Amino acid sequence: MAGRGRGVAAFTFNIDALGISRGSMPEARVGPSPLFPSIDFKPVPLKAGEDEDYMLALKQEMRATMQRLPHNIKPQSNKSEVERYTERYLKKSQIEDEDWTPDWSLFPKELMPQTKKPRAKAGTKKKPVKISRKETEDMLSKLDELAKNDDRNPEKSDDETEKKPGNEEEEEVEAEEYDEEDIEEENDYIDSYFDNGEDFAADSDDNMDGEATY
């Protein structure tokens, strides 16, 4: 600190001991070193020979081949509507490789793409069916217990009608639905919907007669 007042270039130690004198210091750096400094010695030229040429050809061929293989994954590109002229000519010269089907025993199970899709669809379908099945099973088990306790069918139906809240009505509908699904084909339509049979059909016919068809 004391030296700073008199002159910044005062060393705190005896400079001669290092073997350098003040005059022989390299210049201070001004800013970062240049990005492409000029070099004194030019680099040695590349080796050129048969081996090197062959390996060069191998490298370029391998690069071209690997870009055509199915391993080369291209990001989803929007297909242009008009197929460009260049692409048509380029495609002609390429031999399309088949899709790659790997051996799944070597990969972890979670990388398999197929199993995800049906699960997604089946999941949404199964949910209402599952819930209804669960609830209907509960219903049925309750009913069975009650049946065992009472041993009378009319009482069972009384129990059914006595349960008033809307949930049970829905359960009832679903119970019917479950039974009917068992009997008839699996489809999404609730057959009990059409149970009011002729009225509904008559109504629809009336509608058909009444309305003009476009």
Add this chain to the structure above:
Amino acid sequence: MTAQEVRLCGLLLHEHFGEVVEKVGTHLLRSGAQNLRTIIHETGLSVDLVKKSLMVLVQHGACLFSSGRKGPGSPTEYRSGCDRILRILRYPRYIYTAKTLYGDTGELVVEELLQRGHMTMSGTVKTVADRLTQNMEEGRSMDYSEVSSAFSKLVETHFLQRCPKLAGAGTADTSAIPPTPESFPDCYKVPHMTLVGRGKRQLAAEDGEDQRNAKRQKMDSENSESVPGIYWQVNFERFHLHFRDQAIISAVANKLDQTSSEIVRTMLRMSEVTTSPAATCTKPLSANEIFRSLPASYNIPRPILDQYLTLLVDDPMEFVGKAGESGGGMYVVNLHRALANLARATLESVVQERFGSRSARIFRLLLRKRHLEQKQVEDFAMIPAKEAKDMLYTLLSQNLVQLQEIPKTPDYAPSRTFYLYTVNQLPTARMLLQNCYKTVANLIERRLFESKESKRLLEKSQRIEAILASLQASGAEPEQLTEVEEMITAPEKQQLDALKLHINKLDSAENQVDETIFLLESYVNSTATSTG
């Protein structure tokens, strides 16, 4: 996993597998082991793109998966290593070596396996036979048995190996280390399979031919593929041992003469099977054995052989050492020391080419004498003080030379401290290795830049080539061909030629920097195994 390595791996992945795989790969390299959900979340790509990229990486051995850290129930974790991806740089060298050792068939087998990652034997044989048949004359085709025999030879000499089975895919795998291919006893056993058939030519679609082809295909599929689930991959370590041996032999040939290199080649060949990959030196061989195993063309008399061996032992490069006196003298090839010397020669040559021969003299001096003061450097190197100082400071600023302080007093006062210049070979080699990675990455980027600049011109020339090819196939007159050729103007042609020259130069430079990378990597790895 340094920044330079990751950058180079990213560029290589992009070139060979596309940018989606590059994104996933570089993310894995930077973040270590991760499970699928994290990768999807952090890269922001869609689920099946990430899955496909992971599959490609696993197929090529660039990514390993294992059950998670929390035990067998947790999701599988994927981790990736730089080493395997950096091998992509060396693919041309592997293929060329296979060609020199096993001919065109071996070359194509190795090429197919490198391109596909791993394949079954029958798949490889079929593809290679088809490719060979393509290039043969009309009416001749390649027999499967020839290709199979080339394949078996490659496996016997350990250039190809079986892929390790997934031991812990479903069951609880307690060992954290994935099984290496060598841990399976059947690693190098070729299964008994008779592949009968011939290669098929890819013919232009004609109905009659198609029917015949379909029939032939059915017959072939009956005979082949009897053993499912055995996949083969290229054994890079074996190739590396081969390259190392080649480097030692050529170094001996350069330093001494052809006969000594033949002797060393014989010694290395005899100890191929008995030496483990990480061994410091080969098993001792007696001079009698060497004499008997020399190739027939070199009929040098016994006393001359002894003289050559003595010369080799006395040479300061220490390639060959004497391990005993029995059997006419027991000799070993010092593998690790040879690698260290080769690396040292590389370092010296780098200094010479960048800073001149006098700086190289200082560098070599410091390598030999370990620690020297400023004054001693000037005296030993016989260089005037001012220039020696300058050169030393340049080398110091480039980190090729380090300064070691030895204090005389506990308070490190500069006037009472010795400052010694020194060179540490291993850290300097590591630094140069990173420089090499950076160099290759720069070369690749420059090449991509050049092709992007002239993209329009390249596309035009490709189009014209395609037109020419189609015209020639349909039998056009020469005037039409010349007309099409003239669509490229003369200056454009010049530009194209210059572009081609630049790209070839850059590509060739990549291959040759890779040779230096191989030497330095082998040296660094050899020290790691001997000290660790």
